[in-house]
Amino acid sequence: MAQPKDKDNTARQRKSKRAKGKGTQNDAKHPFDEDEQPGTPTATGTPRNESDCDKATVTPSEREKQVANAVLKQKLGKELEAFKPGRVKRRRWFISGIVIGVAAALSGILYANPTQSPHINHIHQVLGEFDVTSLLPESLMPEDFIRDVSKLLSLDGFGQETAANYTSGDFQPALTLAREEGLKRKHNVILIPGIISSGLESWSTADCSRPYFRQRLWGTSTMFKAILLDKECWVQHMMLDKKTGLDPPGIKLRAAKGLDAADYFITGYWIWGKIIENLAVLGYDSNDMDLAAYDWRLSHYDLERRDQYFSSLKSRMEVALRAGGKKTVLVPHSMGSQVIQYFMKWVESPQGGNGGSSWVNDHIEAIVNLAGTPLGVPKTLSSLLSGEQRETVQPLANYLLDHFMNRNELARIFRSWTGLASLLPKGGNAVWGDLSSAPDDQDTAETRSGAADGPQAVSYGAQIRFDSDSGVGRISNQTMEEALGLLYRVLDSDAQRLLRRDYSYGVFRTQTEMDANKEDHRVWTNPLQHQLPNAPNMTIYCLYGHGATTERAYYYAADDMGADGVLHEEFGTPALRIDKRQRAQVSNVDIGIINGEGDGTVPLLSLGYMCADAWRKPLFNPHGVRVVTREFVHNPLAAFKDIRGGAGASDHINILGNHDVTADLLRVVAGKGHLVEDQFNSNIRKYSSRIRIP
Numbered sequence: 001m002a003q004p005k006d007k008d009n010t011a012r013q014r015k016s017k018r019a020k021g022k023g024t025q026n027d028a029k030h031p032f033d034e035d036e037q038p039g040t041p042t043a044t045g046t047p048r049n050e051s052d053c054d055k056a057t058v059t060p061s062e063r064e065k066q067v068a069n070a071v072l073k074q075k076l077g078k079e080l081e082a083f084k085p086g087r088v089k090r091r092r093w094f095i096s097g098i099v100i101g102v103a104a105a106l107s108g109i110l111y112a113n114p115t116q117s118p119h120i121n122h123i124h125q126v127l128g129e130f131d132v133t134s135l136l137p138e139s140l141m142p143e144d145f146i147r148d149v150s151k152l153l154s155l156d157g158f159g160q161e162t163a164a165n166y167t168s169g170d171f172q173p174a175l176t177l178a179r180e181e182g183l184k185r186k187h188n189v190i191l192i193p194g195i196i197s198s199g200l201e202s203w204s205t206a207d208c209s210r211p212y213f214r215q216r217l218w219g220t221s222t223m224f225k226a227i228l229l230d231k232e233c234w235v236q237h238m239m240l241d242k243k244t245g246l247d248p249p250g251i252k253l254r255a256a257k258g259l260d261a262a263d264y265f266i267t268g269y270w271i272w273g274k275i276i277e278n279l280a281v282l283g284y285d286s287n288d289m290d291l292a293a294y295d296w297r298l299s300h301y302d303l304e305r306r307d308q309y310f311s312s313l314k315s316r317m318e319v320a321l322r323a324g325g326k327k328t329v330l331v332p333h334s335m336g337s338q339v340i341q342y343f344m345k346w347v348e349s350p351q352g353g354n355g356g357s358s359w360v361n362d363h364i365e366a367i368v369n370l371a372g373t374p375l376g377v378p379k380t381l382s383s384l385l386s387g388e389q390r391e392t393v394q395p396l397a398n399y400l401l402d403h404f405m406n407r408n409e410l411a412r413i414f415r416s417w418t419g420l421a422s423l424l425p426k427g428g429n430a431v432w433g434d435l436s437s438a439p440d441d442q443d444t445a446e447t448r449s450g451a452a453d454g455p456q457a458v459s460y461g462a463q464i465r466f467d468s469d470s471g472v473g474r475i476s477n478q479t480m481e482e483a484l485g486l487l488y489r490v491l492d493s494d495a496q497r498l499l500r501r502d503y504s505y506g507v508f509r510t511q512t513e514m515d516a517n518k519e520d521h522r523v524w525t526n527p528l529q530h531q532l533p534n535a536p537n538m539t540i541y542c543l544y545g546h547g548a549t550t551e552r553a554y555y556y557a558a559d560d561m562g563a564d565g566v567l568h569e570e571f572g573t574p575a576l577r578i579d580k581r582q583r584a585q586v587s588n589v590d591i592g593i594i595n596g597e598g599d600g601t602v603p604l605l606s607l608g609y610m611c612a613d614a615w616r617k618p619l620f621n622p623h624g625v626r627v628v629t630r631e632f633v634h635n636p637l638a639a640f641k642d643i644r645g646g647a648g649a650s651d652h653i654n655i656l657g658n659h660d661v662t663a664d665l666l667r668v669v670a671g672k673g674h675l676v677e678d679q680f681n682s683n684i685r686k687y688s689s690r691i692r693i694p
Contacts, residue, residue, distance in 0.1 A: 174280075177663055177666055177667075178281055181667075185279075185670070186326060187327060187329045187668075187669050187671065189288065189289045190328055191262075192331065193261075193271070193272065193291070193296075193334075193336055194333045194334025196218070197272075198295070198296060199216040199293070200217055200253045200297075204253075206250045207250065208230065212237075217238065220266055220267075221266055224266075231405070239416040240417060245299060254307075258293075259272075272333075275656055275662060278662050288320070292309075295419075296335065297420070298419050300502070300524070301502050304352070310342075314353050321362070328363060328364055329368060330366070330368070331370065332369055334370075335423060337367075337369045337374055342521075342524040344364075345524040348360065349518075349521075352521075357533070357534045360533040360538060361537050365539075368541045368665055369540065369611075370544070370661065371599055371601075375609060377602050377603075378603060379601070380420060380421075380425075381464075381487060385464075385486070386407060386576045387410035388578050389410065422502075424505060426506075426526045427480075428506055429461075429481050430507050430692060432480035432605070433479070435462050436459070438461040439687045439691050440552075441459050442588070455586055456585070456587060458588060458589060462477040463478055463480045463554070502521075504522040504529055506529060507529065508528065508529045509693065511619065517530075532623065535623065539668075541664070541668060544607040544631065545633070545658070546632075546634065546684075548598060548599050550596055552595060554578055554592060556577065556579055556592075557578075559575055578593070597683070599651050601651070608629065611628075612685055613689075619694050631681050631682050632655070633681060635650070636654070647659040648660075
């Protein structure tokens, strides 16, 4: 009987391995190579030859694995044979480490329920898209690779019954609320994603762009394939032009459209997917629910200039009001809250939408901020200052950027994104503290809970700190205002110009200042420098989590600084870097990061100050817009139950799947927002009372 082709390939490869084992000592077979171990017992009933295989009983699951392995071998046989023995030996562990590392990251990130067998099929699909198996050396056969990953994903039955309760597509809590509270669709809904959530697809047709035409270079597995195998082309597409802040010559990247632009980042990793499912239970579909994706790399000013984003958003709400007679509920997440702040001022202004002072009140029922960032995010400073980022919205993207790009490349990319600068902290020292203290510092009694000479918590007031031996001579500790000045010093002239053109980060304390600058688009992203619109019938809801360790400030060191105090970046690598040395003498510092309170990405001050305090003052809310603040303690499940944290997770991205948060949102869109009231359980009001702003 003729041997199948895949068995011939396997036999030849094993024969080749035995032949190589007789060569040099360096090529000697590993003592634990199970193919050649003498005396290895064979289990009773194990088929030993082809005739035995014909007689053996094969279960359906085993048959599926055999078919999958055969397909993989047939598909990849040529690629595997193309590896030369010498090159394999030199690159075996390096390449295998990359492949297994990426696969492990995929297995940990993509699948909310790792105990379900369909995930193994997803792994096959992802491997097929990546074509990473073409990188495998001979010693790592496809069936071995798949088997090992399968074992990694399975928990051998542990927790399967429990995990089944946390699968996606359960449409909760909407099913329960629709039955018990009678919630139904009422207001038109528009979802506004945060930074790096919207997929970006290529519309370029020249040079390296052609293989990626209409494919997403941010989002989906195409992004990872491009980073791994075509990094230079990917960087070329992701960077904006330094002079204009728009597309580089010959490059065109645009935000994806529709609900699937940000429902899932990649297969299995939901962003807005759960909220869309729950809204559908109330009767929503694509006619009265939309997702207003945008190119988050662009400044808000350029979003309108290039894409007419705000004009389109305005038109959608006007059409919805004319068609159904209902106002719109806007649901921004993260940076989306700043996009809506800008929109409300733009739509009123004669310099923008020219809608007049009553437009917002006439068209917007409510704004439901989910983990909003009205006062910015300190980690944005580290991204721009030194090319170091710890973004947690898409952990796999973070993994690839950190492991396949150096600080020079990351800094170049981040500094070209004029939209990222909108997330730099606002309010200066008044909000973030001075060199002696900060509003959210831990109380003395709390810091000295241990021995008197034990570790103490360092103040957050110095946003950038330097040890005496950090290599920084003339630069002292920096407050938030000084740290922004330090960033300005290291940026090139083009980046400085665009930063001045697009943003303002200060505080207005008088009505005179508000009136004098109300038509200046630079203040429209800073809620401390403009007032809420004349919309007394509108409600702003601030729903956010807390209780997750969050970056608040940093220890820094310098790699290249002259005696004149100049930070030299001639070779492109940022002169400053986070000083990651351990500091046992301080209790709230880990590898150079000074940790505080927040949702894992945004500090509590930015999440809550405007909602709990400033927007309740006449200077910032002169027309009496109703403001409701709802805090949710981060209470995730164990990872074996749900890697995403389950229904109680309220960290920055997983709050989009939190059942209590979703329930509040559903009540608002169903016209029962009056039932949603303040809920405080953090120290935000105590911290807010320490901020001296009128």
